[in-house]
Amino acid sequence: MSSFKIRKVTDSFHPSNTYAIEQVFEILRIHFPSVKEDKINEILEQMKDPLKYQFSSTLFVAEGGQANIKGFAILFYMPDANYCFLDYIAVKPGRISSGVGGAIYERIREEAQLLNTVGIFMECLPDDESLCKDKSEIKQNRARLAFYERYGARPIINTKYETCVNPEDDCPPYLVFDDLGNDYDLTSKVAKKIVKTILQRKYPVYCPEEYIKMIVSSIKDNPVQLREYKYRIKNRSIEKNKAVKNHIPLIINDKHEIHHIKEKGYIESPVRISSITKEITKLEAFQLRPSRAYPDKYILEVHNPKYFNYFKRVCSTFPEGKSIYPYVFPVRNATRPPGDLSVLAGYYCIDTFTPLNKNAFIAARSGVNCSLTGAELLLEGYHTAYALVRPPGHHAERDVFGGFCYFNNSSISAHFLSEFGKVAILDIDYHHGNGHQQIFYSRKDVLTVSIHGNPSFAYPYFTGFTEETGEGEGEGFNLNLPLKENLTGAEYLKVLIKALKRIKEYKPDYLIISLGLDIAKGDPTGTWSLTANDFKNNGIEIGKLAYPVLFVQEGGYYNRTLGINARNFFEGFLSTRVK
Structure with missing residues (x-):
């Protein structure tokens, strides 16, 4: 498996982020062809204006060599209700078994943990054929739900969340909850607040107020119940996140x-x-x-190449165990550096007690x-x-x-x-x-x-x-x-x-x-x-x-x-x- 790093993309103006976002949108169009362009473009607006949308939106990308994006996830954080919502997660076509998706999901679990949230909520299309007229994606839906079960995340049951908004709609999603392995009991009061904010903020136009009230009022269990495990391999332990700061x-x-x-x-x-x-x-x-x-370019973007070259050159001239200290400084005319390397030390130094020697450059580099x-x-x-x-x-x-x-x-x-x-x-x-x-x-x-x-x-x-x-x-x-x-x-x-x-x-x-x-x-x-x-x-x-x-x-x-x-x-x- 080729290597990659998972990083946050928090703005759209840094060149490295702009290029990453372009690739993310291409992956999104492939995996979610029904998503309209205005909704794709809204992703950037959500990142820029958390006050307008009432949540912060963070893009996570799995980035390989040459800034090649292998997968992504978009995570909403609702601080007033103290939870995260996974909006999208997808990998580049052809990378299904590469481990990219799992690595991204584990990273956002860490993020939700760092934010001290109750956990992550997400919508997943159902694996129940009775909920879908179109059966073509049932197999994929099962695979997705099986993936989340590895982490203990399962659909919330005994509610009307899987109710279509319009009669012509098909395959209404489950609401899935991942408590991050903390055995958190989700009370009906907390669940009602969370479900209400999900429907109001994620679907401000699509979901009528009466529909939202009907879904919220259907939450009766206290604590809320999750579906029994359906795909979990017998005797396999749930993958719990460890305290992320405890791995330094x-x-x-x-x-x-x-x-x-x-x-x-x-x-x-x-x-x-x-x-x-x-x-x-x-x-x-x-x-x-x-x-x-790392190449020298990262140093030369911060330090003057003339200083870098002098430091490297002068250190190479010393015998083992020999050091010199700067002793003459250009307080009157800094535009005319001396030619002697030992005298030149004062041209590039601010004190008399920092030595130059054979190993200084090697150690500093x-x-x-x-x-x-x-x-x-x-x-x-x-x-x-x-x-x-x-x-x-x-x-x-x-x-x-x-x-x-x-x-x-x-x-x-x-x-x-x-x-x-x-x-x-x-x-x-x-x-x-x-x-x-x-x-x-x-x-x-x-x-x-x-x-x-x-x-x-x-x-x-x-x-x-x-x-x-x-x-x-x-x-x-x-x-x-x-x-x-x-x-x-x-x-x-x-x-x-x-x-x-x-x-x-x-x-x-x-x-x-x-x-x-x-x-x-x-x-x-x-x-x-x-x-x-x-x-x-x-x-x-x-x-x-x-x-x-x-x-x-x-x-x-x-x-x-x-x-x-x-x-x-x-x-x-x-x-x-x-x-």
Whole structure:
């Protein structure tokens, strides 16, 4: 079976989404030839205007190589009645046994679970020949109902839902309910509200009010009853969704250890990764995944090719164990770079303590692969991924390195994901995420939010002020929250909630967390006093968000508590998962 990823399509203007939608409409026309063009075009309107239709509509596509769409599903979410409705699901002709349909359905079950809904409702044509004058599709109807039975989804019985609206109608559908494996008892009161909203919102013109009242009043059972299993293989267990946040791909930079500066006072060391790994694996939520290889173009779309080429070239010139540090900077004339590679280091750097050596490029380049792997896993349907990398990246700007950072892992991943929807970056490192700010300062498709020590006393000193809010199209899409020198965990939490409020207002399709753990008490690069319990509280707040999340490791240098704080953070994050 060829590989594919399942991703959300939340708008129709990104080129990758436009192309996907065109293919979806072609599949829809083939599978549902009776659907009129105005109804097909209405799909886009439903995605754009949830207030008008009183539900949010999300398109999920199974996308293979060369952006080839293999199948799709359209899921409605009715927040006032707390349920999802599966409007369409179909695979490209010839792909029936490819597993695409099952993968898509499992993905939307995860989505319904993340939204804390009672479950998924859908209409399925009947397998009862007495309901259909035309018997030609009975076999296909049976196959479809058998498919849903695998997940415990069955028709609701003892109601008049299978009543034709008009006498000339044929094959009225069942209303099928999937409780997501949670053994949920659907009360008659809840069922009546749900059925009413389905008929009113999905068929606002077709279903008369008297018809709707008749169907709703026919719901008598409390709780509502589902049809007995008809197709389920004996002794086969129901396929239940596991807690989706409890499967977190962990992508560790396997080349980080070669970047080891054995000099007194250099704190960005390999032990940071082992300290974190040792503790978070106790949670049994992480699945170690290898990183994938990505071409340089993803870096060059974010970083200046001149800087990239210099960094790669200069690192290749060093003997093993030799490092240089920038020491001369172009404060007077930046237009005339020097020719000497060692002197040129200051042309591309913002400080005097970030070294260049033989392995710096290799380690940093490998880190990019890790973060991009995590980003692509979100596109494939994972709710959460964690790129545990070093060296970090959030201080690297388009043209320069610094702060132990060479390539901006989070920003490169954000730009990658921005081809598929809106992205927010939340930087919770002690130091300002100047790289994110500089790279996206004129863009509105990536919101950048940074909580950090005030630059009046904290690195990088020259950026991170509140008045830096973006420019041009990006005006209002950069939020800096600089904080005082001495800060408690309770004070930090209030600011974090403020940052999360701005992110929720933005409504991103993907969220990237630049995960700095140097906000901890005792960190040699910070001044705050957050303890393990504070990290847990922070994780709880972030875990309440339903967006797909990519965590990318940034700072954190106090190894005595580094891993414990990471474990507590993720323990809090996981505690708010959908059960």
